[in-house]
Structures are given as structure tokens and as C-alpha cells.
Amino acid sequence: MDIIVELKRTLSPPCWETGSLLGECEGEIYLEDRCIGKVKVYAVDIDGMMNYGYSPWDLLDIDGATYPYTELLSEDMAGEFVPAVNRALRIDEAYSQNLLIIDRVEVLPKYRGRNFGLQAMHLILANLYPGCRIAAIKPFPLQFEGGIKDRPTEWDVRMKYNTFPKQQRLAKQKLRAHYAKLGFVPVRGMEFMVLDLEGGYFKKWDDVELGED
Numbered sequence: 001m002d003i004i005v006e007l008k009r010t011l012s013p014p015c016w017e018t019g020s021l022l023g024e025c026e027g028e029i030y031l032e033d034r035c036i037g038k039v040k041v042y043a044v045d046i047d048g049m050m051n052y053g054y055s056p057w058d059l060l061d062i063d064g065a066t067y068p069y070t071e072l073l074s075e076d077m078a079g080e081f082v083p084a085v086n087r088a089l090r091i092d093e094a095y096s097q098n099l100l101i102i103d104r105v106e107v108l109p110k111y112r113g114r115n116f117g118l119q120a121m122h123l124i125l126a127n128l129y130p131g132c133r134i135a136a137i138k139p140f141p142l143q144f145e146g147g148i149k150d151r152p153t154e155w156d157v158r159m160k161y162n163t164f165p166k167q168q169r170l171a172k173q174k175l176r177a178h179y180a181k182l183g184f185v186p187v188r189g190m191e192f193m194v195l196d197l198e199g200g201y202f203k204k205w206d207d208v209e210l211g212e213d
Helices: 018-022 046-052 056-060 067-072 083-089 116-128 154-159 168-180 205-210
Strands: 004-008 024-031 034-044 099-107 134-137 193-196
Touching (some): 004 034, 004 116, 018 056, 024 116, 056 067, 067 099, 067 134, 083 193, 099 116, 116 168, 116 205, 168 193
Parallel strands (some): 099 134
Antiparallel strands (some): 004 024, 024 034, 034 099, 134 193
16 A cells, blocks of 8 residues: 555543544545645444433534434434445344444545545544444535635645536546445445444455455
8 A cells, every 4th residue: 555544533521522522533644755635534432422411313413524424323223224224234233323434535636546545545444443333425526515615725725626527426426436446335315335344344455456355
């Protein structure tokens, strides 16, 4: 592999900081000594947070980035996912709703097309899977996010979103095919893709590149 990922997490009393409650980690992707991208993930200990009196919906509602993932959770069965998730993963029961959410993976234009973003996801899965029942991601092209054109940050300018593909449907299909190399599968009727982490994540990068199980 060519890159490394440096993740940072702020630890503070869980009753005060959302980052602690949701296991929020942000970081950079490095190629040698150059920062070529950014990542943001959440390792959400839903089972553990029940001890603090949070329901899964209360917990994920803390952050707008995590709230959409409540769609994956069953309201009828504690610790279970909705039937569409079970069918996607080909399981009957999960017994845990703990999530590893890959929220953002951004690679600067100069370094795109070389699988650096996929490598970053591979490293995240390989290192953060313990305690998480499934990994989940929403394949949504960043160039179509609201607010980027109106309130661009310095990073947004460097990302040059205006040079990204303009056809949203094709861009989504490309992302889905990209994430499938890591083992993610689509959830029928939803925008999400999921990956079963019950047995861990032990894919070799060479197999990911070759598209092998």
C-alpha cells in the first residue's frame, strides 16, 4: 500500500462532547510527507450508550452526519437492523446495532484515480472494526453537496469540485462499484451500502485491487 492515515479523536466527558459519544474521528491521508486527502468516520457504540440512557435514535440525532443512518435500525427489535439490511448481509439476526460509519473520504484532484481513497477506507476498516457489527456508507458524490458553492472553504477550493463529473446518477454508480471492491453491498430501497464485520475485517489489499473475495 502507498498511503497512511492519521486519525485524531478528542476525548472528553461523554455527557458533554458529541465526539466522545459518537466515536468521531477525523484525519488526513498522507502519501510520504504530503497530505493528499481527508477522512471522517464514526465508531458508534450504540449498545454501550444505552447505559447512558440514550436510545439509538437519540444518539445518532446528536450529529446531522449520523442521523440518516437511523434508517438502518429496527424500531421493533432491540439490537437489530431493519429486514432490508439483514437481507443485504444474508443474515437472520444481528444482536447488535454498533456502527462503523465512513462519513467522508476526500482525495485532492492531483491524486485521484490511483485508489488512494479506497486504500484509506481499507485501513480504516482493518483498524476500527473491533466492537462494530457493521460498517455503513452512503455513496453520495461530494460535488453535489449543498452549500459547497455558496460557502467554500480553503479545502473546497483545493478539491476543485467543479471539475468532478456532472452526472449525479453515473457518479453514484461509480462510487457503488468502487466501494463494492471492499465488500460493501447495497441495501435495497435505501441509499446506503453495508459491510458485515461480525467476523472482523481481514481482506488483503492485493485482493481488494484484484476484486477477489
